[in-house]
Amino acid sequence: MPSEFKGSLLKNAIEWLLTKCSSRIEPVRSVCQQLVSNLAVWAIEGIISHLVAQRLCINILWNDQAHFCIDHVIFISILREKFYKIKDNKLADAATPTINFQFFSFKLLTYLLLIFFRSHWITKGCGSYFEE
């Protein structure tokens, strides 16, 4: 295996590819972006793709490619859809439990914030309104 790959899985290859997405050579850049989005969406199980998407977004901003940004939005939506499908079917990659944890904690945080703001609005918001 090439020493630049930090592992022997497809996700490692994609991570390496991402480093090539900011290449100055146009064909390399476009091919690399296409490869990353195709492989991350269709070939990787689990939401390691979410991290890939984040890094891809950084590359897009750096390269300032508007047309690819549009594709990127579609890309993200497909990834999310894929993630939830995988989660429901219990097919999530065992190699990426941290990502699942991230999503779980994000959901938990959203619920907590929602509960906090609701209680805050009921106790403080309405209270202050009636006091006035």
Next chain:
Amino acid sequence: MDDRWLEILYYMVTSLMLSGSDEQLVGTTKQTLKALEHVERILKEKSAIFNKVNLQAQLVILILNQ
């Protein structure tokens, strides 16, 4: 064998980078892109193999390194 496909991907992308300085008539870029398309198709269709850790291959590497 699955490791080799990732290796091929690596060399194809590297050769694409190198072909940037070649003349179009030589056709290196075109051929490399064609090869990359093929590699991509294989990685997509046989993705289950490439997402699993190949313990046998890792053992061979460990033995060879020692």
